[in-house]
Amino acid sequence: MRRKGSFQIWPLRIVITFMSAHLATGQIRYSIPEEMTVGSFVGDIGTDLGLDPKRLVSGKARVFTAGDSEYVGLDKEKGHLIVKQRIDREQLCGEVSICSTSFNVILENPMELHRVIVEILDINDNSPVFPRGEMQVEISEGSPPGARFSLEGAIDPDVGINTLQKYTLHPTDHFNLNLQSGTDGSKNVEMVLQTALDREKKTNHYLTLTAVDGGKPQRSGTIKIHILVLDVNDNLPVFSQSTYKTSVIENAAKGTLVTTVSATDADESSHNIQYYFEHPSATVKALFAISSESGEVRVTGDIDYEKYKQFKIKVTAKDHGGLTDSSVILIDVIDVNDNTPKINIMSFSGALPEDAGLGTVVAMINVQDLDSGDNGRVTCSIDRHLPFKIESSLTNEYNLVTDSTLDREHTQEYNITITAADGGSPSLSTKETLTLKISDVNDHAPQFEQQTYNVYVLENNSPSVSIISVKAEDADWGPNARVSYFIADGHLNGHPVTSYVSINSDSGVIYAVKSFDFEQLKSFKIQVKAQDGGSPPLSSNTTLNIFIQDQNDNAPQILYPVQTSSSVVAEMVPRSADVGYLVSKVVAVDVDSGQNAWLSYKLQKATDRALFEVGAQNGEIRTVRQVTDKDAVKHRLTVVVEDNGQPSRSATVIVNVAVADSFPEVISEFTNFNHDTTYSDNLTFYLILALAVVSVLFIFSLFAIISVKIYRWRQNRLFYKSAPNLPVIPYYPPVYADGTLQRVYNYEMCGTTDSRMSDIKFVRPYSQNTLVNMSRAGTVQREKKEQEDADLSFENLRTFWLFGSRSDRGRAAKTL
Numbered sequence: 001m002r003r004k005g006s007f008q009i010w011p012l013r014i015v016i017t018f019m020s021a022h023l024a025t026g027q028i029r030y031s032i033p034e035e036m037t038v039g040s041f042v043g044d045i046g047t048d049l050g051l052d053p054k055r056l057v058s059g060k061a062r063v064f065t066a067g068d069s070e071y072v073g074l075d076k077e078k079g080h081l082i083v084k085q086r087i088d089r090e091q092l093c094g095e096v097s098i099c100s101t102s103f104n105v106i107l108e109n110p111m112e113l114h115r116v117i118v119e120i121l122d123i124n125d126n127s128p129v130f131p132r133g134e135m136q137v138e139i140s141e142g143s144p145p146g147a148r149f150s151l152e153g154a155i156d157p158d159v160g161i162n163t164l165q166k167y168t169l170h171p172t173d174h175f176n177l178n179l180q181s182g183t184d185g186s187k188n189v190e191m192v193l194q195t196a197l198d199r200e201k202k203t204n205h206y207l208t209l210t211a212v213d214g215g216k217p218q219r220s221g222t223i224k225i226h227i228l229v230l231d232v233n234d235n236l237p238v239f240s241q242s243t244y245k246t247s248v249i250e251n252a253a254k255g256t257l258v259t260t261v262s263a264t265d266a267d268e269s270s271h272n273i274q275y276y277f278e279h280p281s282a283t284v285k286a287l288f289a290i291s292s293e294s295g296e297v298r299v300t301g302d303i304d305y306e307k308y309k310q311f312k313i314k315v316t317a318k319d320h321g322g323l324t325d326s327s328v329i330l331i332d333v334i335d336v337n338d339n340t341p342k343i344n345i346m347s348f349s350g351a352l353p354e355d356a357g358l359g360t361v362v363a364m365i366n367v368q369d370l371d372s373g374d375n376g377r378v379t380c381s382i383d384r385h386l387p388f389k390i391e392s393s394l395t396n397e398y399n400l401v402t403d404s405t406l407d408r409e410h411t412q413e414y415n416i417t418i419t420a421a422d423g424g425s426p427s428l429s430t431k432e433t434l435t436l437k438i439s440d441v442n443d444h445a446p447q448f449e450q451q452t453y454n455v456y457v458l459e460n461n462s463p464s465v466s467i468i469s470v471k472a473e474d475a476d477w478g479p480n481a482r483v484s485y486f487i488a489d490g491h492l493n494g495h496p497v498t499s500y501v502s503i504n505s506d507s508g509v510i511y512a513v514k515s516f517d518f519e520q521l522k523s524f525k526i527q528v529k530a531q532d533g534g535s536p537p538l539s540s541n542t543t544l545n546i547f548i549q550d551q552n553d554n555a556p557q558i559l560y561p562v563q564t565s566s567s568v569v570a571e572m573v574p575r576s577a578d579v580g581y582l583v584s585k586v587v588a589v590d591v592d593s594g595q596n597a598w599l600s601y602k603l604q605k606a607t608d609r610a611l612f613e614v615g616a617q618n619g620e621i622r623t624v625r626q627v628t629d630k631d632a633v634k635h636r637l638t639v640v641v642e643d644n645g646q647p648s649r650s651a652t653v654i655v656n657v658a659v660a661d662s663f664p665e666v667i668s669e670f671t672n673f674n675h676d677t678t679y680s681d682n683l684t685f686y687l688i689l690a691l692a693v694v695s696v697l698f699i700f701s702l703f704a705i706i707s708v709k710i711y712r713w714r715q716n717r718l719f720y721k722s723a724p725n726l727p728v729i730p731y732y733p734p735v736y737a738d739g740t741l742q743r744v745y746n747y748e749m750c751g752t753t754d755s756r757m758s759d760i761k762f763v764r765p766y767s768q769n770t771l772v773n774m775s776r777a778g779t780v781q782r783e784k785k786e787q788e789d790a791d792l793s794f795e796n797l798r799t800f801w802l803f804g805s806r807s808d809r810g811r812a813a814k815t816l
């Protein structure tokens with residue numbers, strides 16, 4: 001118990017709690033007296049419900065009242081309920097003995113609903129009050145002792161012990177009081193005549209009627225009674241019923257007959273009886289009227305069942321002699337379904353995450369219908385196709401909860417129409433639409449447009465060039481859909497992948513970090529990750545297969561014949577060579593690939609274009625026609641090897657060819673090979689050079705023939721001594737992996753102990769070599785043998801001249 005001034009508070013804490021997965025509901029009851037000052041303590045709701053004050057603050061606790069007036073407020077910091085505005089029980093509840101006000105305390109995150117009922121206890125703050133300050137009563141002098149006269153009672157809006165308890169009358173010479181209590185607790189006071197009145201002795205009597213309540217301290221009210229003594233009137237009017245019971249429908253039209261009261265009088269003047277309401281309240285005066293002659297009671301105002309459910313009217317019948325009789329009219333108001341339900345949204349979140357579980361409270365709803373019975377019985381409903389449902393929590397209160405899973409990517413917003421309908425006939429309804437937004441949850445990982453990308457990049461690209469743009473879409477929204485791109489860690493040829501490519505984390509554009517070389521790196525693979533901005537983030541990967549495309553950035557390389565600056569290699573063609581004779585083969589490779597490595601050969605320059613040709617595909621140099629004696633001894637061929645790239649690249653090789661049957665014919669020509677390093681199209685230079693070569697060759701040949709004749713015998717002898725020991729040395733040009741060189745050419749070389757007598761033979765392809773056996777058997781003429789020995793000596797000298805060093809060539813020249 002807690003005291004506030006002189007009042008007592010009886011806090012009746014009856015708590016009923018219902019728990020669910022997302023909502024807690026409960027009920028608690030307090031009792032406080034009326035007229036408490038604003039800010040007075042009502043109850044410690046935090047302690048009574050077991051709520052931490054921090055929970056009240058974090059949960060944004062608030063008071064929700066369905067009506068217009070909010071009498072009790074909440075101090076969240078202390079967890080106390082306090083009086084918010086003055087409470088007048090009489091104004092709030094009228095004559096109802098039990099008066100209370102109810103409201104809800106709502107918390108969020110998670111939602112909790114607690115019903116609080118505060119009973120308003122009456123205090124003796126009202127004194128009994130008579131409707132008028134003076135009352136006049138007409139009494140016939142012939143009224144016998146015991147005659148009763150109804151008096152206008154006092155009104156005390158308090159209830160219980162604080163309301164009207166008794167009356168006192170002063171003086172009591174002729175009258176006493178008779179107090180009657182009705183079944184409804186009302187008190188009717190009558191004045192009873194004790195001794196007869198005599199008009200001739202005293203015409204007017206003045207009395208004081210006092211009404212006293214039972215409060216502490218007591219309160220009272222008084223009224224002056226003026227009694228006017230009339231001449232003899234033998235009979236009193238008498239009503240046909242002591243109580244008239246009737247009913248009227250609310251909103252009945254004005255003029256509607258409610259009931260008719262009647263009284264009879266045994267006197268001859270009974271038709272002069274008049275009817276009137278005895279001490280009617282302002283409400284009765286506004287809603288009903290009685291005909292003084294006929295006693296008909298009719299509607300004169302708008303009757304509202306929600307304000308007044310029953311009327312109790314005291315009616316008086318008075319004859320011409322002033323004698324009266326009283327009766328009571330009880331009028332029950334019949335409810336009509338004239339009020340549509342009212343929807344009050346007590347709490348509504350407005351937004352709900354898409355991963356909210358089943359049964360999550362979206363809104364708490366209060367419905368009110370001022371009608372009664374079926375007319376005031378309200379049911380709530382929503383569209384059945386929505387993923388929500390309505391559940392009843394307390395009387396006239398409902399919860400809107402989730403009934404199935406939500407998906408923001410499917411539906412971002414719901415318009416939920418709540419329909420409240422009463423049970424009247426016809427039913428009245430009202431609708432309230434709530435717009436609920438579904439907030440995003442990071443439940444979708446970014447998805448690439450392709451699981452695998454094939455990217456083709458030309459080699460020799462510029463660093464930082466863009467090679468591809470990848471794109472990933474995220475079905476989420478906001479930060480959850482903000483995608484960033486990364487290259488997964490990895491190594492390639494011992495180096496991080498990021499040293500080859502980089503990516504813009506925002507746009508997904510991939511750039512080359514370095515210039516690629518197809519000949520070193522033909523392809524590689526990287527992983528790209530797309531990650532959203534959720535918490536925790538979600539990601540997905542895609543694979544990029546990067547293929548380096550070849551460019552024609554390498555010219556063909558000549559493998560054969562080998563070009564050196566120290567010696568000149570020449571191919572010898574006998575004058576007896578047939579058409580199509582294989583002179584040599586140009587072997588070349590190209591490190592590019594595809595069509596960039598497809599090689600073609602063509603003869604660019606030649607001493608005699610009519611004598612030689614080059615195979616366009618295989619690079620073989622062959623004779624076009626039969627060699628004649630008129631053909632020059634020395635030929636210089638310029639062969640161009642060209643690839644098929646765009647643009648194409650080429651390489652040039654010079655092939656020296658000697659047309660002769662014996663070495664002396666060409667040895668002077670070969671002397672000038674080292675000096676003829678450039679070929680000119682200038683005709684004058686060519687003629688001068690040809691003339692010089694012919695002159696030198698002639699002189700050299702003549703000198704050689706004479707020298708041979710002089711040393712014939714000595715050379716023959718040396719040759720026969722060393723011939724049996726000569727090895728056969730084959731020569732194989734290199735074989736390349738690309739298969740450019742398809743044939744093998746063999747050469748046989750003979751050498752003596754005296755290097756000056758060595759010999760070499762050029763043998764045709766396909767192993768058609770014929771080893772010349774220098775020690776032939778049989779009877780061969782000496783002259784022929786001597787000639788062959790001389791030719792062999794010349795072959796030895798040619799070998800020294802063509803393949804020997806500078807000193808060897810000098811020794812060969814001296815020998816000749």
